[in-house]
Amino acid sequence: MKLIFTGKTKDVYSLEDGNYLLQFKDDVTGEDGVFDPGANTVGLKIEGAGRAGLRMTKYFFDILQAEGIPTHYIGADIEKATMTVRPAAVFGNGLEVICRYRAVGSFLRRYGMYAKEGQPLDAFVEVTLKDDERQDPPISEDALHMLGILSADEYKVLKALTQQIAGIVKSVLEKKGIDLYDIKFEFGRVGENKEIILIDEISGGNMRAYKDGKYIEPLQLEKLILND
Amino acid sequence: MKLIFTGKTKDVYSLEDGNYLLQFKDDVTGEDGVFDPGANTVGLKIEGAGRAGLRMTKYFFDILQAEGIPTHYIGADIEKATMTVRPAAVFGNGLEVICRYRAVGSFLRRYGMYAKEGQPLDAFVEVTLKDDERQDPPISEDALHMLGILSADEYKVLKALTQQIAGIVKSVLEKKGIDLYDIKFEFGRVGENKEIILIDEISGGNMRAYKDGKYIEPLQLEKLILND
Numbered sequence: 001m002k003l004i005f006t007g008k009t010k011d012v013y014s015l016e017d018g019n020y021l022l023q024f025k026d027d028v029t030g031e032d033g034v035f036d037p038g039a040n041t042v043g044l045k046i047e048g049a050g051r052a053g054l055r056m057t058k059y060f061f062d063i064l065q066a067e068g069i070p071t072h073y074i075g076a077d078i079e080k081a082t083m084t085v086r087p088a089a090v091f092g093n094g095l096e097v098i099c100r101y102r103a104v105g106s107f108l109r110r111y112g113m114y115a116k117e118g119q120p121l122d123a124f125v126e127v128t129l130k131d132d133e134r135q136d137p138p139i140s141e142d143a144l145h146m147l148g149i150l151s152a153d154e155y156k157v158l159k160a161l162t163q164q165i166a167g168i169v170k171s172v173l174e175k176k177g178i179d180l181y182d183i184k185f186e187f188g189r190v191g192e193n194k195e196i197i198l199i200d201e202i203s204g205g206n207m208r209a210y211k212d213g214k215y216i217e218p219l220q221l222e223k224l225i226l227n228d
Numbered sequence: 229m230k231l232i233f234t235g236k237t238k239d240v241y242s243l244e245d246g247n248y249l250l251q252f253k254d255d256v257t258g259e260d261g262v263f264d265p266g267a268n269t270v271g272l273k274i275e276g277a278g279r280a281g282l283r284m285t286k287y288f289f290d291i292l293q294a295e296g297i298p299t300h301y302i303g304a305d306i307e308k309a310t311m312t313v314r315p316a317a318v319f320g321n322g323l324e325v326i327c328r329y330r331a332v333g334s335f336l337r338r339y340g341m342y343a344k345e346g347q348p349l350d351a352f353v354e355v356t357l358k359d360d361e362r363q364d365p366p367i368s369e370d371a372l373h374m375l376g377i378l379s380a381d382e383y384k385v386l387k388a389l390t391q392q393i394a395g396i397v398k399s400v401l402e403k404k405g406i407d408l409y410d411i412k413f414e415f416g417r418v419g420e421n422k423e424i425i426l427i428d429e430i431s432g433g434n435m436r437a438y439k440d441g442k443y444i445e446p447l448q449l450e451k452l453i454l455n456d
Contacts, residue, residue, distance in 0.1 A: 093341060110365040113321060113357060114375040124374055129341060137338040140368050146352055147342040 008042050009053075009205065015084070019074060024050035024081040028205060028218065035217060037184065037205055038105050040132045050081040052222040053203035057083065059226060060169060060202040069165060070197040072188065088188025088199050092149040094130035095139075095186065097158055099123055099166035102181040104208060110138075118181075123163045157196045158187055165198060173209055176224055178216065183207035236270050237281075237433065243312070247302060252278035252309040256433060256446065263445060265412065265433055266333050268360045278309040280450040281431035285311065287454060288397060288430040297393060298425040300416065316416025316427050320377040322358035323367075323414065325386055327351055327394035330409040332436060338366075346409075351391045385424045386415055393426060401437055404452055406444065411435035 001021065005012040008029060013021040030036045030043025054076055061073035072085035100107055101123060103115040115121075127144060128136040141155045150158070162185055170180040184207070186200040200206075204218025216224065229249065233240040236257060241249040258264045258271025282304055289301035300313035328335055329351060331343040343349075355372060356364040369383045378386070390413055398408040412435070414428035428434075432446025444452065 110362060111357070111367065111371065111375060112362065113359045114377065122374060124370060126368060126371070129339070131341045134338060134340060138366065138368070139339065140354060140366070142352060143339065143354070146350055147339060149342065 008040075009050075010201070014087075018087060020072075020085050020087050022083045022085060022201075024054045024083070024201075026050045035205075037208060037218075038136075040136065046219060049205075049219060051078055052219055053201060053205060054078055054081055054083055055226055056203045056222045057201040060172070061198075063168060063172065064165065064198065067168060069161070069168075070190075070195060072190065072197055072199045083201075085199070086190055086197070088190040088197060090186065090188050090199070091144075091154075092129070092147070095144075095149070096128045096130060096136065096184045097162045097187060098126050098128065098182060098184045099162050100126070100182040101166075101170065102179070102208075102210075104181050106138075107182075123166060125159045125162050127158070154196060161187065161196065161198065165202075169202065169207070172225070177211060178221070178224060179210045181208040181210055236268075237278075238429070242315075246315060248300075248313050248315050250311045250313060250429075252282045252311070252429075254278045263433075265436060265446075266364075268364060274447060277433075277447060279306055280447055281429060281433060282306060282309050282311055283454055284431045284450045285429040288400070289426075291396060291400065292393060292426065295396060297389070297396075298418075298423060300418065300425055300427045311429075313427070314418055314425070316418040316425060318414070318416050318427070319372075319382075320357070320375075323372075323377070324356045324358060324364065324412045325390045325415060326354050326356065326410060326412045327390050328354070328410040329394075329398065330407070330438075332409050334366075335410075351394060353387045353390050355386070382424060389415065389424065389426065393430075397430065397435070400453070405439060406449070406452060407438045409436040409438055 001013045004014050009025055009027050011023040015021055026045050026049045027042040028035055028044050028046055028049050029039040031039050033044045055078055058076045061071050064071050072088050074084040076083045100121045103119040103121055126138050128138050144150050145152050166183050173180045187196055188199040190197050204221040209216050209221050229241045232242050237253055237255050239251040243249055254273050254277045255270040256263055256272050256274055256277050257267040259267050261272045283306055286304045289299050292299050300316050302312040304311045328349045331347040331349055336345055354366050356366050372378050373380050394411050401408050415424055416427040418425050432449040437444045437449050
């Protein structure tokens, strides 16, 4: 087992059999001690955040597997806060694909001239580059294609998978009276035919969820989803 | 004649016959006395800049008319620095459509992880909102559609017209040994059938042009183009 990447909220190890092991950490993105899923810095450390994020990820990846949606998930050890996954190559140096149901966060900061806070959006998909130095800039389908990051066909798959997966998460939350405002995913290519699969995690740190118009913190959200 | 809008580089008057009159000013966009076509503030005043911009605009609008490309242009009075145009309604509160042949400016600031300065781009089109407060954010086709700013069909027309017009400007510059790096346009809807036409101007202030790898200032560019 060899450490190959140290991320903000996870470390990645390569395993003897060619798969990867993800070590979930208790670090949470945010600024000045306040959680923000859109932030590029680790804002705070919360005891148990890693294990809670992994439990929620396992919960959703199991649902996706049952729905026939390809992910990198193989297995998880909740106690150790580790997840075994298939090795996937990210697009370029990594993309985030966001699905938005309500206008909040960076969408509102950019398009506030035309959108009101909390206004419904129709599963709007946008892609941002993982680039801390340049504040994760949004990038268009044409630019992704032109810069060789992905093909036009791959963009279509990415967008369709994003809306499909976000829709599943949204309906799970809805059954508990929780509204999904937005959620971000990462995807990668796997195997010889470069199949596009969901990678990374689906935890409270990847989404903004509200109950009765009030924002729910990630750990609280994970409790509401998992402790039925 | 009635003043209906005071812009950064032009004032707009409505005429008795329903058309508009644009008064070109000697103000140039930029910051701290340095010209920047992407800037949102008037950076300097250059004696004769208005008339020079109008002469170049007339020069290109005449070429476009001959090519059958619809514009708002009716006529110009160079001495008075005024242009008579058809009244067009902008998309939302106004868009800028940019066509890029080389990676410079805001493209490079956003996508510098994947693009080198001056790298050739394949007539790449992007749209930004005219919104000084939010620094003219780029906006995707999907977002334009979803926010009701334009339809998917209108986007196709906008993109095709942009590449066609930029191609014409590029080839005019090429004949004088000048390289067009990028250019921005504005479009509007006119008449009952809401035909999409080019509005505003095509002057040195709307483009970045280089000769022998050296950037050419707008007034110098206008001299090079018009004084054959």
